[in-house]
Amino acid sequence: MIGPFRVTLVDDYATALPLLRSVREAVFVREQGVPLDIELDAADPQCTHVLAFDPDGHAIGTARMTPERKIGRMAVLSDWRNAGVGAALLQALLRRARENDWTQVFLHAQAGAVDFYRRHGFVAHGERFMEAGIEHQEMRLALDQPQPVIDRAAAIAVASDLVTGARRGLWVHSRTLDPGLFDDRRLLDAFRELATRRTPGLEVQVLLHDASVPARTHAPLLRLAQRLPSVFAFREVSDPVDRAQAAAFMANDAGGYYYRALGHRFEGEAERHAPGRARQLADGFKSAWERSRPCSELRALGI
Known part of the structure; x- marks a missing residue:
């Protein structure tokens, strides 16, 4: 049985970068085939990042939110999927968005994750499109009204x-x-x-x-x-x-x-x-x- 996990906001991007990359490269680069040179972009240091850790302190998941209010780079190691880690990462970022008094956030959901985000109140906007060779859907969440x-x-x-x-x-x-x-x-x-x-x-x-x-x-x-x-x-x-x-x-x-x-x-x-x-x-x-x-x-x- 998968044990408990914890989610924390990243205070020091430079210090946390090896942990962020260890999860994201395992999921996006090695598992999904995303090119390494586009996985880590120039916006990364300016983003709000969250990390999930297992009971032994190993990084098992991460996500980020840009200053433009876009949530992305949601990645959870395969052994920890369907255990609530993704939801906890998402909610940590949404709490920060509300602390910033933002009224809306958006994201580009991979096609297979659309239902996950819909369960958390996100609404699809526009047609699906290809990004990094993967089908995506833009989704938005209004933070100032009931879900x-x-x-x-x-x-x-x-x-x-x-x-x-x-x-x-x-x-x-x-x-x-x-x-x-x-x-x-x-x-x-x-x-x-x-x-x-x-x-x-x-x-x-x-x-x-x-x-x-x-x-x-x-x-x-x-x-x-x-x-x-x-x-x-x-x-x-x-x-x-x-x-x-x-x-x-x-x-x-x-x-x-x-x-x-x-x-x-x-x-x-x-x-x-x-x-x-x-x-x-x-x-x-x-x-x-x-x-x-x-x-x-x-x-x-x-x-």
């Missing part, structure tokens, strides 16, 4: 980002810990990583409409919470007003949210940095939490 979530893959991507991005608080309002979402391995790994950070005061509060369903089906998130009872707390809504609520959502204390008007569906909207909207959802959650009952049947499981 539509249209399917399960996008829901898992945004939910995982919200969990990973939480600092000390995460609020989850779900009807029954939706199968297909809260039992996904990537999302569970994000919950596990958050819960094992040993952050003082960290709490994940989960408000359910029907606690009997995840208890009866032995939902994986319940099993994780059983092992980490100091972090997770569960309650079930009891007030008729709350029980009539059809929506479901997640919000974190870093200003991110994922809202679904119909809680039994994946479709909804999300923003990774919308403090006002996230705070509004969190305040409503806390009011409903106070009106709800502790789940004694879940405590019997050790939660």
Whole structure:
């Protein structure tokens, strides 16, 4: 099983260059056949770079963002693909873009990566074209408006980002810990990583409409919470007003949210940095939490 990884912003380009090149040349030059003389360009020293490292400190992924707001050079070593590394690299660059008060970024996605970027809210613009002998598609992301979530893959991507991005608080309002979402391995790994950070005061509060369903089906998130009872707390809504609520959502204390008007569906909207909207959802959650009952049947499981 692939272990944990970490992502950091590059502070010193000259010092990090050998690590950046080790990943990019392995992926772009040796694997994809991109000529070495165009892989490293004159813009590289002026870019914002991020690196991903495995538990032993070896570089396993990288990406960059130019002053012109273009994200590129996204590369992850083959052994670490489909483990969330690319998503973590992308989100690190998007956080920096928001810190710069940018309202939009763009990229040239390889044809095989279009769906990956679409799940993170990027929208295709124009016709596909060839670049370095590989088919590409220009894609853009508006940073100052909600991202539509249209399917399960996008829901898992945004939910995982919200969990990973939480600092000390995460609020989850779900009807029954939706199968297909809260039992996904990537999302569970994000919950596990958050819960094992040993952050003082960290709490994940989960408000359910029907606690009997995840208890009866032995939902994986319940099993994780059983092992980490100091972090997770569960309650079930009891007030008729709350029980009539059809929506479901997640919000974190870093200003991110994922809202679904119909809680039994994946479709909804999300923003990774919308403090006002996230705070509004969190305040409503806390009011409903106070009106709800502790789940004694879940405590019997050790939660």
